[in-house]
Amino acid sequence: MDHFRRAGDLPGRAWAHLFATRPAARQREWAEAAALAGQALMLFRQAGDRYGERSALAQLGECHARLGNYDLARGYARQAIEAASEAGDPTNLAFAWNVLGSVHSRLGQHPQAITCYRQALALARQRKTRLARRWLASLLARLGDACQAAGDLPAAHQAWQQALHIRNDLGLPDNYRIRAKLEQASPPD
Numbered sequence: 001m002d003h004f005r006r007a008g009d010l011p012g013r014a015w016a017h018l019f020a021t022r023p024a025a026r027q028r029e030w031a032e033a034a035a036l037a038g039q040a041l042m043l044f045r046q047a048g049d050r051y052g053e054r055s056a057l058a059q060l061g062e063c064h065a066r067l068g069n070y071d072l073a074r075g076y077a078r079q080a081i082e083a084a085s086e087a088g089d090p091t092n093l094a095f096a097w098n099v100l101g102s103v104h105s106r107l108g109q110h111p112q113a114i115t116c117y118r119q120a121l122a123l124a125r126q127r128k129t130r131l132a133r134r135w136l137a138s139l140l141a142r143l144g145d146a147c148q149a150a151g152d153l154p155a156a157h158q159a160w161q162q163a164l165h166i167r168n169d170l171g172l173p174d175n176y177r178i179r180a181k182l183e184q185a186s187p188p189d
Helices: 002-007 010-026 030-047 050-067 070-087 090-106 110-124 130-149 153-170 176-185
Strands: none
Touching (some): 010 030, 030 050, 050 090, 070 090, 090 110, 090 130, 130 153, 130 176
């Protein structure tokens, strides 16, 4: 970040702040991640970088959802959805829908969460990279959880099965959580 500051590279500083949210988030330092994303948003706006602004808005929504600041999270996610829709930005649009789904899930608003996750899934399925497929599996697992909470076990089972299939195809470990959910949701013999 100092390198970009000394060079007077405003977009570089903004992206450095936004990318610094990742290690903070991995360590579950959500307040730090939110502060970094907030700084990135301010810098992106100063630089006139609209794509970066949409990315920072979605990231701020995620951070505040994790912190339990649901009104803030919802506000940032909605701003990101509006801006990404206008710009035709499917990546940030999918991420923002996911954030909004997460907020609804945490508030016990499961039908709304399902709708949001399905919006995110429709966009995420368009991407074919390994990283996008990994994220798709996570979205499907969240959809399954929301369907289970809403009492729709067949839909939950289907979503978890799809998530497990993708994770197995990618050779990803830690499938035991999804397998356990599938076993619990399966009807008795």
